[in-house]
Amino acid sequence: MGRKRVTLADVASAAGVSGTTASLVLSGRGDELRISPTVQQRVREASAALGYRPNIVSIGLRNGSSRTLGFVSDTVATSQLAGDMIKGALETARAHGFMLFIGETEGDPELERQLLDAMLDRQVDGIVLASMFTRTRPLPSGLDQVPAILLNALPEQRTTSIPAVIPDELTAGRAAAQLLLDAGHRSVHLVGAGPGEHDVPPGTVAGVERLAGIRETLHAAGLELASGHLASEWEPRVGWEATHRLLEEWGPGQAIITLNDRLAFGAYQAIQEARLTVPGDVSVVSFDDAPLAQWLRPGLTTFAIPHHDLGRRAVELLVEQIGADGATTGTSSEPVHRVSMPLRERGSVAQRR
Amino acid sequence: MGRKRVTLADVASAAGVSGTTASLVLSGRGDELRISPTVQQRVREASAALGYRPNIVSIGLRNGSSRTLGFVSDTVATSQLAGDMIKGALETARAHGFMLFIGETEGDPELERQLLDAMLDRQVDGIVLASMFTRTRPLPSGLDQVPAILLNALPEQRTTSIPAVIPDELTAGRAAAQLLLDAGHRSVHLVGAGPGEHDVPPGTVAGVERLAGIRETLHAAGLELASGHLASEWEPRVGWEATHRLLEEWGPGQAIITLNDRLAFGAYQAIQEARLTVPGDVSVVSFDDAPLAQWLRPGLTTFAIPHHDLGRRAVELLVEQIGADGATTGTSSEPVHRVSMPLRERGSVAQRR
DNA sequence: TAGCCGGGCTAAGCCGATTTAGCACCCGTC
DNA sequence: GACGGGTGCTAAATCGGCTTAGCCCGGCTA
Structure with a gap:
């Protein structure tokens, strides 16, 4: 130490030699500024021998950049999913x-x-403002000082020019319903929201868009949701209750869409306790x-939130904006970027008997 | 922008006024250096009016500190548990x-x-080297440049002076066995390792210490493990297999210790499929x-890895080391700090009938 | 022989703060 | 009226790198 x-x-x-010369050589401008090969060699050897590494802080002070980004999120810990988002962001940042x-x-x-102030005080080159579940949110002040981007969130005021990256929930909702229709199901139940268009927990973009996609696709097939179960907490207990009641009322032969996997876990428990099986x-x-x-038996068929891709995309867009060096503000054309949600088929959906 | x-x-x-005066006033040394109240007032007003915030990078360049720490871990994303560790670290860092x-x-x-180089280049004041599961690990070079600490890991060479923070696995192992003994059980099975002292997946500190604690407490009661099931992957499938076989051989009335919760999840599945119940x-x-x-039914009784506390403790120790400003190297007395693992009683243990 | 050109390097300023040393002024004193 | 001693403020150096402007020297040309 x-x-x-x-x-x-x-x-x-x-x-x-002088500091100037050493700087020129090590930054590769030695030839351009006609430093003799002998001297260049000497400088490089000295650098290697001493294990020299440039002080990025100092460079940053000089040219006003820090090669550093701020990632501010509402929660890291509670959701195991969040890690992937951060990971995608970290990897992409490092790559740049x-x-x-x-x-x-x-x-x-x-x-x-x-936190924003602490980061701005440290001269970050850009800010990612992330949310762990997709939602609209107000924007803090100070984001006009550096390039910024919203991750898994939408600006409350649509007047802003800050771009956003979110999962393509609408398309996933459509696909979920289509998957069941393709398997011949006609009695489709929703757990977590519905059945009406506005029966959605407040503030969740995911709920609104998934529900809209599902209803739209069912309508196109001339169907309505057989039932819905609005709940503000998407926890296993709720999934258990809803499914328990649903099975008592409708019996076997149903198709259930749960709005997240924890609800599905509860649904599995209720189905099992009713001595029924998934997906039979x-x-x-x-x-x-x-x-x-993937731990459930049988594995749960589900549309993945592309956390890793979301994180990656956000940083890519941010770096792009920074690369432009504030020169042309209009680099970001599309304000909202949607990342598709891939289907993981695992075996919880069967053809209707 | x-x-x-x-x-x-x-x-x-x-x-x-001059920059000097402004600096003195804003750093609170105005009175000490006899700046008149009038001028002090003017400076403070100007500062507030302009929304001045000092550039920490510049300050850091001057006095060789950055108010910044590096947190390098092997994995953030795979383990949902990791988030809490980072969270504890983040909160504590911010508090300081x-x-x-x-x-x-x-x-x-x-x-x-x-990564270490990138952080050192940015003049971090200290480094946390974290592992997502407790293990011994070699130390990279360069950690002698700044204060450092190992989190959830032990140095491979014990000659080093770098302190480490780990969960107190040994005590938790003892407590797990004692819990079952207190409930009257005499037939205790282990899933994930054992029954012998050395039947442990390689490289895991947790496995070794938990097993040692369990065996020690059983011995003290004149008992041995009724069975063990060594497995290098502690996944639900393994827990299912082990428990399935165990129940076929031994029947109901057993007490099982699983070395992690995913194994327990598999055990629950096997128990349920055998038409038996937990904890009856x-x-x-x-x-x-x-x-x-906490989602399982009944809730799983388990010893928590104190991720949050681990993260907190590591940063506390690091900040302490930094605060000493490299002056006295011998601030860190104890090289290995053990954080206790709290018991979460949820109902998966019952008195032996 | 003076002037010009180009090769090969360096001095000095800058980024945004802190900090040491010291300047200018006023008042009182002998 | 020179000197001493506060008082109230500022110039300049410093941190570690980049960058502009320009120095010095030798050779070639006029």
């Missing part, structure tokens, strides 16, 4: 030579302010592709 | 005025090198306290 870092000045004096500051707000606007007696389709989905 | 940041010079010229760079190595030493026919105790554990 405490061994001081090697600076450019150290390299220069070791090579017997950026490091990421991570911050968590717990949904507290005051804390969010503090009841078909289940879900959303999210939580790790849980 | 692109509205340039307000600098100290801006404040100074707005207040009609630090921001965190997060990096993920995927277990690749080359990538780890690059079989008691189950586990480790980790994954989210899954």
Whole structure:
């Protein structure tokens, strides 16, 4: 510890040249500025011998960039899914030579302010404002100082020019319904929302769009949802209750769409307790592709939230915006980028008997 | 975008004073250096009016600190548990005025090198080297440049002076066995390792210590493990297989310790398929306290990995080391810090009939 | 022999702060 | 009226790198 870092000045004096010369050589402009091969060689050797690494902080101070991004999310820990999003962001950032500051707000606007300030104080080149479940949200001030992007969230005021990256929930909703129709099902139940267009937990983009996609596709086939079960908490207990009641009322032979995998887990438990089986007696389709989905028996067929891709895409767009160096503000053409939700077929859907 | 940041010079010229004066006033040394109240007032007003915020990068360049820590882990995403560890680290860092760079190595030493370099290049004040499951690991070079700490990992060479923070697995192992003994059980089975002292998946500290604690406590009661099931992958499928076979051989009335919650999940499935119940026919105790554990019916009794506390403790120790400012190296007395694993009693253990 | 050109390198300023050393002024004193 | 001693503020150096402008020297031309 405490061994001081090697600076450019150290390299220069070791090579017997000025700092300027050392800088030119090491930044590859040696030939351009006609430094003799002998000297270049000497500088490079000294640099290697001392293990010189440029101080990025200093460079950043000079040219006003830090090769650093801020990633502010409302929650990292509660959702196991979030990790993938961060991972996608981290990998992409690294690939472009950026490091990421991570911050968590717990949904507290005051804390969010503090984190943003702390990041801006550290001269981040851009900000990713992430949400762990898709929702609309107000924008904090200060985002006009640097390029910014919304991840898994939409701006509450649509007047803003900040781009957003979200999963393509609408298309996934359509596909979920179509999957059941293709398997011959005509009695489709929804757990988590519905049956009406507006029966949706407040503030969730996912709920609204998935429901809309499902209803749209059913309508196109001349059908309506057989039942719906609006719930503000999409937890296993709720899935169990809804399914328990649903089976009592309708009996076997149903197709169920659960709005996330935890609801599906509860549905499985209720189906099992009713001495019925998935998918023989009841078909289940879900959303999210939580790790849980592949542990269930049989595996749960579900539309994955493309967390990794979302994180990647957000950082890509941000880096692009930064690369433009603030010169042309109009680099970002499309304000909302939708990332498709891939289907994981695992065996919880069967052809209607 | 692109509205340039307000600098100290801006404040100074707005207040009609020198940069020196502005700096002194804003850093609270105004009285000490006899700046008149009038001028102090003017500076403060100018600062507030312009919304001045000091550039931490610049300050860092001057005094050689960045108020920034690096957090390098092998994996963030795969384990939902990891999030809590990072969260604990983030919160604690913030509380001490630090921001965190997060990096993920995927277990690749080359990538780890690059990440460490990228962080050191950005002048981090300290490094947390984290592992998502407890293990021994070699130390990369360069950790002698700044204070560092191992999180959920132990140094392979015990000669090092780098402190480590790990869960107290041994004590938890003892407590798990004791819990079953107290419930009157005498036939205790282990899934994931055992029955012998050395029947442990290679490289896992958790496996070794949990097994040792379990065996030790059973021995003290004059017992041995009734059976063990060594497995290198602690996944639901394995738990199902082991439990399925175990029930065929031993019948109901057993007590099972699974070495993690995914194994327990598989055990539940096997027990359910054998038309037996938890905890009436079989008691189950586990480790980790994954989210899954509270979703199971009945809830799983398990010893929680204290991820949040681990993250917190690691950063606390690191900040302490940094606070000492490299002056006295011997601030860290104890090299290995053990964090206790709390029991979550949920109802998967019953008194022996 | 003066002037010009180009090769090969360096001095000095800058980024945004902190900090040390010290300047200019006023008042009182001998 | 020179000197001493506060008072109230500022110039300049520093951190570590980049960058512009320009220096010095030798050879060639007029």
